[in-house]
Amino acid sequence: MTTPDHQSPPPDASRPESKDRIYRSPSGIAGGVLLLAIALWLGIDALISGSGRTPWLALASLILLVPLVSAFTLRPAVFANEDRLRIRNPFRVVVLPWSSVVSLRSGYSNEVVTPSGTKYQLWAVPVSLRARKSAARRQARGSAAESGGDTSAVGTRPGRAQTDQIMDDLRELAEARGKAESAQGEPSVRWAYEIVGPAVAGAIVLAILLAVG
Known part of the structure; x- marks a missing residue:
């Protein structure tokens, strides 16, 4: 047992890391694939055959919708092993020893x-x-x-x-x-900028196009 005057020894690096148990929602994934297929079909059709501002509106809409649909349907997952629980939610990744x-x-x-x-x-x-x-x-x-x-x-x-x-x-x-011992630590939270960034960019472009008229 360690005393307050000494730091806890680091985890044994020789111990192989346990494999994650992965939990996902099959219905969410199926719904996401369907929604993305519809969005891409309509968006690509508007890009190819649209005129005037339509292709630009379609492009901005795709940049906004594809990350959001993916975030709420394909992205969520829970990973659990002997040391920690990792939660991948739409906009954040939470790691909990x-x-x-x-x-x-x-x-x-x-x-x-x-x-x-x-x-x-x-x-x-x-x-x-x-x-x-x-x-x-x-x-x-x-x-x-x-x-x-x-x-x-x-x-x-x-x-x-x-x-x-x-x-x-x-x-x-x-x-x-x-x-x-290997399951000790503090929670950590990371924002999913790979989702937030494109969605915000698409929303800004779409708002500008709609405002310009």
């Missing part, structure tokens, strides 16, 4: 809470009330079948909704690794 994770909450959204009380939403793990209700109904039917002596349904009885199960897995990892 497990020691800085106080709790993982599930309500109308899934979020992680730090010791300072700061909350970060997990965009890549959205809450589906419909999935919760469906899982609860299936579990109730499985319990009824088991209590009625129908053992054929016991082995296949589904559990919790997928996103709730993901949150359970993250809670278990946080509890197991929260005191590990």
Whole structure:
């Protein structure tokens, strides 16, 4: 155990870094691909066949919309390993060593809470009330079948909704690794300028074109 007069030793560099568990929203990705395909189809058509200011308006709109659509659909992801939780949200990347994770909450959204009380939403793990209700109904039917002596349904009885199960897995990892030496540290937040920059530029150009008339 270290004393206040000594710094904690650096993590063992010889220890291989554990692989990330990656969580993303399949429905979000599918929706994003569809929206981007429609936007690109309409935008490219306006660029090629449009006249006057239309091609410029189409170009500015694409510069604005493509980053935004990507940010809210394709970009969100949660990466978890034995040392830290990394949350890639639309406009920020949050890195939380497990020691800085106080709790993982599930309500109308899934979020992680730090010791300072700061909350970060997990965009890549959205809450589906419909999935919760469906899982609860299936579990109730499985319990009824088991209590009625129908053992054929016991082995296949589904559990919790997928996103709730993901949150359970993250809670278990946080509890197991929260005191590990390699999981100590402070939260860090980085803005996604690669998303914010193009979107702001597109918005400015579009506003100027609309104002000029």
